[in-house]
Amino acid sequence: MAAALRILLLTHSFNGLAQRLFTELGADGHEVSVEFDIADSVTEEAVALFAPDVIVAPFLKRAVPESVWRRHLTLIVHPGIVGDRGPSALDWAIQEAEPAWGVTVLQAEAEMDAGPVWASHAFPLRAASKADTYRNETTAGALAAVREALARVPDWRAGRWQPRPLAEISDARGRLRALMRQAERALDWAHMGSAEILARIRAADGFPGVADALFDQACHLFDAHPGRRPAGREHAAPGTLLARRDGALLRATADGAVWIGHVRRADSPHPFKLPATLAFAAETSALPELPATLMAPAGADPAELGYRELAYRETDDGTLGVLSFEFYNGAMSTAQCRRLLAAIAFARGRPTRVLVLDGGAGFWSNGIHLNTIEAAPSPADESWANIEAIDDVCLALLGLTDRLTVAALRGNAGAGGCFLALACDRVWAREGVVMNPHYKNMGNLFGSEYWTYLLPRRVGEEAAHAIMSNRLPLLARQAAAQGLIDDCFGSGRTNFTAEVEARARVLATDPALAAHIADKACRRAADEVEKPLAAYRAAELDMMRRNFYGFDPSYHVARFHFVLKSAQSWTPRHLARHRDLGWQTPRPCEAVPAP
Ligand code: COA
Numbered sequence: 127m128a129a130a131l132r133i134l135l136l137t138h139s140f141n142g143l144a145q146r147l148f149t150e151l152g153a154d155g156h157e158v159s160v161e162f163d164i165a166d167s168v169t170e171e172a173v174a175l176f177a178p179d180v181i182v183a184p185f186l187k188r189a190v191p192e193s194v195w196r197r198h199l200t201l202i203v204h205p206g207i208v209g210d211r212g213p214s215a216l217d218w219a220i221q222e223a224e225p226a227w228g229v230t231v232l233q234a235e236a237e238m239d240a241g242p243v244w245a246s247h248a249f250p251l252r253a254a255s256k257a258d259t260y261r262n263e264t265t266a267g268a269l270a271a272v273r274e275a276l277a278r279v280p281d282w283r284a285g286r287w288q289p290r291p292l293a294e295i296s297d298a299r300g301r302l303r304a305l306m307r308q309a310e311r312a313l314d315w316a317h318m319g320s321a322e323i324l325a326r327i328r329a330a331d332g333f334p335g336v337a338d339a340l341f342d343q344a345c346h347l348f349d350a351h352p353g354r355r356p357a358g359r360e361h362a363a364p365g366t367l368l369a370r371r372d373g374a375l376l377r378a379t380a381d382g383a384v385w386i387g388h389v390r391r392a393d394s395p396h397p398f399k400l401p402a403t404l405a406f407a408a409e410t411s412a413l414p415e416l417p418a419t420l421m422a423p424a425g426a427d428p429a430e431l432g433y434r435e436l437a438y439r440e441t442d443d444g445t446l447g448v449l450s451f452e453f454y455n456g457a458m459s460t461a462q463c464r465r466l467l468a469a470i471a472f473a474r475g476r477p478t479r480v481l482v483l484d485g486g487a488g489f490w491s492n493g494i495h496l497n498t499i500e501a502a503p504s505p506a507d508e509s510w511a512n513i514e515a516i517d518d519v520c521l522a523l524l525g526l527t528d529r530l531t532v533a534a535l536r537g538n539a540g541a542g543g544c545f546l547a548l549a550c551d552r553v554w555a556r557e558g559v560v561m562n563p564h565y566k567n568m569g570n571l572f573g574s575e576y577w578t579y580l581l582p583r584r585v586g587e588e589a590a591h592a593i594m595s596n597r598l599p600l601l602a603r604q605a606a607a608q609g610l611i612d613d614c615f616g617s618g619r620t621n622f623t624a625e626v627e628a629r630a631r632v633l634a635t636d637p638a639l640a641a642h643i644a645d646k647a648c649r650r651a652a653d654e655v656e657k658p659l660a661a662y663r664a665a666e667l668d669m670m671r672r673n674f675y676g677f678d679p680s681y682h683v684a685r686f687h688f689v690l691k692s693a694q695s696w697t698p699r700h701l702a703r704h705r706d707l708g709w710q711t712p713r714p715c716e717a718v719p720a721p
Contacts (some may be wrong), residue, residue, distance in 0.1 A: 129280050132157045134178035136169060136190065136200075139694060140701060142538060143184045143203070143265045145560050145599040148701075150269055151182075153601060156276070160701035162694045166191040172697075173198055176704035180279055182272060183234070187213075190234045199282075200234035201244055201275055203268045205260065208246045209292060210300030211239040216256045216264065217306045221329035227251045227259075229267035230300075231275045233289055242289035244275035253325075255349075257332035258488050261537070262619065266558060306330075308337040313347075315365035319381040324350050327386075332399075332455070335390055340367070340375070340402070341409040348399055349374070349387030349454045351433040356416060369416040372435050372465065373401030376416065385433040387454055396501040398689050401459070404498060420469055435462065436469045440478060445634035446627070447478035456489025456543055459498040460508065463515035470522045479643065480634040482532045482626060483523070483550055485543075487619060490535040490559075493542025493575070496568075500689040505682060506674040513574050513670055516542055517663055520575050523549040524659060527647040530633055534626040535559050535602065535611075536619055541568065545575035548584060551646060553611035554629070555602035556622040563610065564597045567698075569684030572669035579653075579662040585609050597700055 133156050137144045140160060152158045161172035163186055173181065173194055181200040183190060190200050206215030207228040219227045228248040235241035247267035252259065281287035292298065311326055313336060318326075327350035330336045335346030353376050359368050362378045369376040374387040388399045389406070396405075403410045418434040419426075431437075437450045449469055453462050473481050485491050494512040502508030523531055523546075533547035535555035544563035547553050555561070563581070565573035581590040585608055593600070593610070602614040616622030633639065673681040686692075699705060 130155045130157065131179040131276060131279060132176065133159075133276075134172060134176050134181045134704070135160045136163055136172075136181050136183045137161075137185045138163050138187045139185065141185050142261050142560065143268055145562075146265050146269055146558070146601075147182065147184055147272060149560060149599050149601045149604070151272070151276075153604065154273070159703040160697060161704075162697040163188065164694060164696065166193070169194055172702070172704060180276065181234075184268065184272075189238050192236065195234035199279065201231050201272070202234050202239065202241070203272065204230045204232060204239050205264045205268070206230060206239075207248065207298075207300040208243055208295055209298030210303065212303040212305065214303060214306035216259060217311075217329045218303050219251060220254075220256055220259065221306070221311070221325055223325060224251050227263075229264055229271050231268075231271045232292075240292060242291045243295065244278060244289045245271040247271040247274075253328070255328040255331035261488055266617075269558075308334075311336045313338050315377070315379060317364075317380050320352060320379045320384050323379050323384050324352060327384075335399075340386075340389065341406055343406070343409075344392055345405070346390040346392075347386050348389065351385040351387065352429065353377075353383040353385045353432050354429065355383045356414075367410070367413060370403050370410050370413045371416045371418055371433065373403050373461070374433055375402045375406075375410060375413070376432075387433070398497055398500065398691075400497055400501055401454075404501065420472060436465060438469060438473055438476075440476065441627070441631065441634075445478060446480050446482065446630050447473050447476055448482045448484050448627070448630075449473050450484040452486040452488075453491070456486055456492035456537070456540065457495040457497065458491055458493065458512075458516055458519075458543075459495035460512045460515045462495070463512065463519050467515070467519050467522055470519065470526075474522075474526060474528075478634070479529045479639055480532065480630050481526065481529055482534050482630050483547075484534045484623075484626070485537065485539070485547075487536050489537045489543065490533070490539040491543025491546050492540040493546070496685050497689050500685060505685070509674045509681075510670075513542075513667070516546065517574050517576065517667075520546055520549040521659065521663075524576065524650070527650050528643065530639070530643060530646065532626070532630055532633070534622075535561075536622055538562075541565050541571075542573060542575040542577075545573070545577040545580055547611070548580040549576065552613075552633075554613045554615070554626060555605065555611055556619065557603065557614055557617040559602040559614070560599045561602060561605050561610075562597075562599050563605075564594050566594070566597050567684075568688065569673070569680035569682070570678075571673050571681050571684075572666065574663065574666040574670055576659060576662050576666070578666055579657075579659065581610075583653075 159176055181198055184203045208230050230246040231244045233241040247270045249263040249267055278287050311330055327336050327347050331348045335348045338347050364378050364380045366378045374385045376383050376385055386402050389402045390399045391405050421438045422431050440447050499505050499508045531550040532552045533550035538560045540562040544561050565571040605611045606614040616625045
């Protein structure tokens with residue numbers, strides 16, 4: 127490990143990348159604190175208080191003030207290959223189908239993204255959305271490059287190493303690219319094929335989306351998936367809306383069709399992302415619903431099955447069932463929870479002895495759907511319906527006493543989504559997954575999902591209290607070390623999925639399986655006698671009733687700001703450690719050596 131450093135993370139928000147760096151660099155032994163980039167004077171104050179050895183900026187929307195970068199080593203994480211500059215790095219790479227992309231760590235200088243290069247990391251570019259790539263390859267690459275850069279700091283200070291000025295890097299493929307405008311993202315439904323439409327929407331997903339129109343109403347499109355025209359509609363004109371499925375709309379392209387899962391309507395009272403059929407509820411009601419197939423027959427063509435939020439399959443020997451669910455952004459609305467509940471009921475009827483709950487690749491789950499709640503006529507009533515619905519899912523998992531269940535976390539999990547995972551007998555997470563097993567950041571929400579039963583029985587009362595009140599992100603391997611989850615392995619997504627299946631097969635074919643299942647059923651029965659699950663739920667919901675209907679509006683205010691993405695106006699104290707009372711006297715800072 128490199129020498130321990132005092133690192134200030136200067137960031138626009140505590141996004142997934144900032145969370146990963148915060149947890150990983152802290153685990154590496156560095157002293158890490160966070161300041162949101164709110165105003166130059168606030169940044170200057172934070173730097174004066176913390177006197178960092180290095181400032182790392184994982185996600186900024188504006189330049190670092192000169193007063194800071196001139197006096198303190200400031201490393202910027204740019205989500206592009208060496209030489210790439212500009213605010214739409216990944217957007218251009220995805221839209222123009224670059225075969226490979228990268229992340230570069232460079233030193234802040236007057237010109238944005240043009241400072242000397244400290245480290246970089248390259249990766250092959252998948253056909254995936256910008257948000258998905260950012261959360262996976264970009265985040266992993268950024269961590270590797272930041273670690274490499276930090277290891278160079280002592281040599282740089284001693285004058286033994288210098289970052290490479292961009293002008294001297296002759297093989298740099300990147301170049302300055304302007305902000306990608308909506309005109310460059312525009313969709314021409316009459317002439318563009320599905321591949322081009324998918325690439326354009328993916329390049330703009332999760333932000334800003336592609337400006338388009340549905341039912342003659344301006345809106346932005348997100349969450350696109352390949353589709354096929356249904357029988358009888360093979361000759362529909364491109365642009366025609368053909369069908370609906372679980373919140374998504376099927377729209378004809380020049381050579382086929384694509385599913386659009388989410389839209390944002392600027393003109394509506396709810397100018398944030400919603401499932402397409404909810405945003406256009408009246409307009410889409412007449413479209414035919416094309417039901418998704420939960421369990422496809424062996425050998426079925428995936429292209430024929432099309433977009434599915436839920437999919438169930440079994441291994442050839444029939445011992446193992448895998449229920450996959452992929453909810454956009456990990457948010458689970460009342461309707462989505464009910465569909466998942468029905469899928470669990472289906473899986474329960476199958477003669478398997480082990481069931482893997484394979485959540486989303488972007489996020490395993492982030493709990494109840496705050497956007498659909500915000501858009502409901504009564505957000506309090508919808509919060510209530512949603513929490514009851516997700517509790518029902520947890521209860522169904524806890525009730526599967528005739529088999530073992532495994533939660534396989536390929537992606538991050540937050541709030542209720544973490545506790546949903548704990549409702550399974552085994553919780554396995556991919557190396558690099560970040561968990562946020564707490565609710566308080568959402569306006570002091572108490573939380574449900576049987577957490578008062580599930581959390582203490584895994585980590586004990588004291589640790590449960592600490593996890594809930596610290597409200598900090600936790601790496602999967604830290605979660606495994608403290609018993610919150612059972613194991614963490616497989617850094618790549620493919621490795622992880624293969625290893626989950628291999629391990630689950632071992633469980634399913636273990637001669638002691640019947641004994642494990644019997645033990646599980648016994649333990650559940652004993653726990654039920656001690657305190658029924660209904661009592662845990664009632665007590666949690668009692669607190670949630672106060673959050674939803676009580677005199678303190680904190681949850682409703684926090685949800686509004688979360689959904690509407692209000693700008694940050696201060697850094698929470700649990701992240702800005704340098705603002706704690708009693709923070710040690712700063713060391714004198716060293717000016718950045720002249721290049
Ligand atoms: N409902 C609706 N949307 C959600 C969501 C939820 N529960 N959780 C995350 N999202 C959306 C975000 O709005 C964002 O949308 P975008 O695509 O428009 O950018 C996207 O998912 C990614 O979330 P983001 O907050 O940017 O990810 P992150 O990695 O920085 O942080 C969390 C992850 C889980 C810490 C954070 O998303 C969060 O606090 N979510 C809310 C969890 C919660 O309180 N759930 C309700 C109680 S169970």
